[in-house]
Amino acid sequence: MSYPYQIRTFEEYQKAYQKSVQDPEGFWAEIATHFTWHKKWDRVLEWDFKGPGAPIVKWFINGKLNITENCLDRHLPTRGHQPAIIWEPNDPEEHYRVLTYQQLHDKVCQFAQVLKNNGVKKGDRVCIYMGMIPELPIAMLACARIGAIHSVVFGGFSAQSIADRINDAQCSVVITCDGAFRGNKDVPLKSIVDDALVQCPTVKRVIVYTRTRTPVSMIKGRDVWWEDELKIVETQGNPDCPAEIMDAEDPLYILYTSGSTGKPKGVLHTTAGYMIYTNYTFVNVFNYQPGEIYFCTADIGWVTGHSYILYGPLSAGATTLMFEGIPTWPDAGRFWDIVDKHRVNILYTAPTAIRSLMAHGLDFVKNKKLDTLRVLGSVGEPINEEAWEWFYEHIGKKRCPIVDTWWQTETGGILISPIATVTPLRPSYATLPLPGVQPAVMDEKGQEIQTPEATGNLCIKFPWPGMFRTTWGDHERCRKTYFDPYPGYYFTGDGCIREKDSYYRITGRVDDVLNVSGHRIGTAEIENAINMHSDVVESAVVGFPHPIKGQGIYAFVICTHLDDPELTRKDILETVSRVIGPIAKPDKIQFVKNLPKTRSGKIMRRILRKIAEGEMENFGDTTSLLDPSVVEEIKQGRLAMS
Ligand code: PRX
Numbered sequence: 001m002s003y004p005y006q007i008r009t010f011e012e013y014q015k016a017y018q019k020s021v022q023d024p025e026g027f028w029a030e031i032a033t034h035f036t037w038h039k040k041w042d043r044v045l046e047w048d049f050k051g052p053g054a055p056i057v058k059w060f061i062n063g064k065l066n067i068t069e070n071c072l073d074r075h076l077p078t079r080g081h082q083p084a085i086i087w088e089p090n091d092p093e094e095h096y097r098v099l100t101y102q103q104l105h106d107k108v109c110q111f112a113q114v115l116k117n118n119g120v121k122k123g124d125r126v127c128i129y130m131g132m133i134p135e136l137p138i139a140m141l142a143c144a145r146i147g148a149i150h151s152v153v154f155g156g157f158s159a160q161s162i163a164d165r166i167n168d169a170q171c172s173v174v175i176t177c178d179g180a181f182r183g184n185k186d187v188p189l190k191s192i193v194d195d196a197l198v199q200c201p202t203v204k205r206v207i208v209y210t211r212t213r214t215p216v217s218m219i220k221g222r223d224v225w226w227e228d229e230l231k232i233v234e235t236q237g238n239p240d241c242p243a244e245i246m247d248a249e250d251p252l253y254i255l256y257t258s259g260s261t262g263k264p265k266g267v268l269h270t271t272a273g274y275m276i277y278t279n280y281t282f283v284n285v286f287n288y289q290p291g292e293i294y295f296c297t298a299d300i301g302w303v304t305g306h307s308y309i310l311y312g313p314l315s316a317g318a319t320t321l322m323f324e325g326i327p328t329w330p331d332a333g334r335f336w337d338i339v340d341k342h343r344v345n346i347l348y349t350a351p352t353a354i355r356s357l358m359a360h361g362l363d364f365v366k367n368k369k370l371d372t373l374r375v376l377g378s379v380g381e382p383i384n385e386e387a388w389e390w391f392y393e394h395i396g397k398k399r400c401p402i403v404d405t406w407w408q409t410e411t412g413g414i415l416i417s418p419i420a421t422v423t424p425l426r427p428s429y430a431t432l433p434l435p436g437v438q439p440a441v442m443d444e445k446g447q448e449i450q451t452p453e454a455t456g457n458l459c460i461k462f463p464w465p466g467m468f469r470t471t472w473g474d475h476e477r478c479r480k481t482y483f484d485p486y487p488g489y490y491f492t493g494d495g496c497i498r499e500k501d502s503y504y505r506i507t508g509r510v511d512d513v514l515n516v517s518g519h520r521i522g523t524a525e526i527e528n529a530i531n532m533h534s535d536v537v538e539s540a541v542v543g544f545p546h547p548i549k550g551q552g553i554y555a556f557v558i559c560t561h562l563d564d565p566e567l568t569r570k571d572i573l574e575t576v577s578r579v580i581g582p583i584a585k586p587d588k589i590q591f592v593k594n595l596p597k598t599r600s601g602k603i604m605r606r607i608l609r610k611i612a613e614g615e616m617e618n619f620g621d622t623t624s625l626l627d628p629s630v631v632e633e634i635k636q637g638r639l640a641m642s
Helices: 010-022 024-032 067-071 073-079 101-117 135-146 159-169 189-197 226-236 272-285 303-315 334-342 351-359 385-395 475-483 523-531 565-579 605-613 629-641
Strands: 043-048 056-061 083-088 097-100 125-129 149-152 173-177 180-182 185-187 205-209 223-225 251-257 265-270 293-296 319-323 346-349 375-379 402-405 439-442 454-460 490-498 504-509 513-516 519-522 536-546 550-559 588-591
Touching (some): 010 024, 056 272, 067 135, 067 303, 083 101, 083 334, 101 135, 125 159, 125 189, 135 251, 159 251, 159 265, 173 189, 189 205, 205 226, 251 303, 272 303, 293 334, 319 334, 334 346, 351 550, 375 385, 439 490, 475 490, 513 536, 513 550, 523 550, 536 605, 550 565, 550 605, 565 588, 588 629
Parallel strands (some): 083 319, 125 149, 149 251, 173 205, 205 223, 293 346
Antiparallel strands (some): 180 185, 490 504, 513 519, 536 550
16 A cells, blocks of 8 residues: 555645645545545534534544454455564563554454453443553454444553543443563552452453463452453354444544643544544654554553554554563663664654653664664654754664654644655754644734744644544533633644744643643642642642653642651652552652732742742742742742752
8 A cells, every 4th residue: 555645745745735724625535535434424524613512523424434444454455464563572582473464453353252242332431451562452443343432541540540530431341451561560450450440330341461470359250351251252253353333423532631620531532533634644744655664652541652553553554563661671772672673664752751761871872773764753742952963863863854743632643743754854843734734823812823923822723633522521621621712723732933934833831731751740630639648738739840751740738747758758659649640749849838829819830830940039920929928938948958
């Protein structure tokens, strides 16, 4: 398969972009013809970002298809024996696995039968909590095969977080492993699931895959082994599992993500638009050529893994490499070893990983060949120039373009990014919108800035096929969060600068959402977790610049009493780990007596952010503070810490 819609020159990009704006329906309909449908759509698009039911977004209305037929079956005649997934284990001494398209197809069908045998039907929600092993994508695709909606929960989340997500989506089945290997750690996934399920009455079945041989408790009537269930399917003697015919707008998956308030939201993606958008952006942004080995270092528990380890690459018939471990184990050369071992052509990773490997020095790079690399990618946070230059020079050897891809869980796929080999690069700029993407920069009054040069909040003013449709179970919240701030626009939560040549630089979140090592966490969520500790009266969390993580978490905490501050600090960290997960643990905790509040009782975070950054002056207008002496006290406390 070659890709008739692959952009090869900058002129082609400009033409495609122009067409996508002038005739979006014609543009996407033409691309959609290159997929397998059971029934063609009647109309391409129906949308409303503003009216009473907003957002309403429907693509390829009444079209019928199954995404797994597009990711698997349709490749079998031409590339059944080509590797679909290459799996590199945590331990380099263990043998890697390769699944061809035919093998992956067969395994997905078998496991889809397992799901059916366990009562899973179209529309049911299935929670998946697994490590990075091939059975994770197999489980996801098996859900999609029978029309069940998967909700993957990242392996770093706690039992409480899993329970919240399971209960929000009312999942009936959980798929997990006994444990997961990560570096020299063995994370007891099943045991964490067991803790979660104490609170989850909707879950009737847990399917457990054996990976680490960690002892697990298997509850009679609820828990079954993946391997035993496969044997049952074998004895049933029907290895194929016909794909459920889905409507274009049937839900494909839910993925929870943090916002500025309350609990994480279940972002809902649907079938046809998401498939076409992830495919189109994968093929174009990375300039993927058939036969190439593509390695995305993300975890499938995040949207990057969903869209660019799984659905984008497989729908394009690509070979996608997934890695179980971490970049620094057994040593900080692991990524580069993998690149050389599997002759990787395209490497997609995150600035935080680059900075962490940079900090380990060039010794881990110097004996690596890295000669197969052709394209590099970055995602998750702004990439600083130093990291960009290091990646470009030492990994790409100055011959590989770096695509700095800006997007979000909600957008489903990349929106602003260079197209590899096509778009002129500029370090720390995500550059230009992809075809189909119509950005708008808003000023302080909420108006769209019409000049090419603009600084403000980033919105998108026209739907693209991969965008989310709602937040699970709460459409109202979806409207309020994303569409009310600027009526008629999707508000991204990011700030940006647009240059006069229309290049975009994303400057980071403008709301109370932090980006810690590329993980998105709401400050309110962390505060709620800290406040659960019995000695805590109140807390305020802000981000501060962190050399490796991008942003670190800084918590100002008021306690009822502090007999042993060091122990209380550790207790608070333990509490946050239990409530959210280790990824949300504050890097710094400062105990304070008061927080700077306005007369109306609002915490002045602006001041706390400055203090957390170590800046002790220029707090701006502080006249509305109830008690200005509080600031002085916190400053003194901060100085005493550093
Ligand atoms: O602030 C932006 C940042 O990550 C946020 C989205 O996080 P999440 O939904 O977890 O998805 C991450 C992977 C797509 C955005 O609002 N972000 C993501 N990519 C970039 C970025 N910021 C700057 N440059 C990027 N390339």
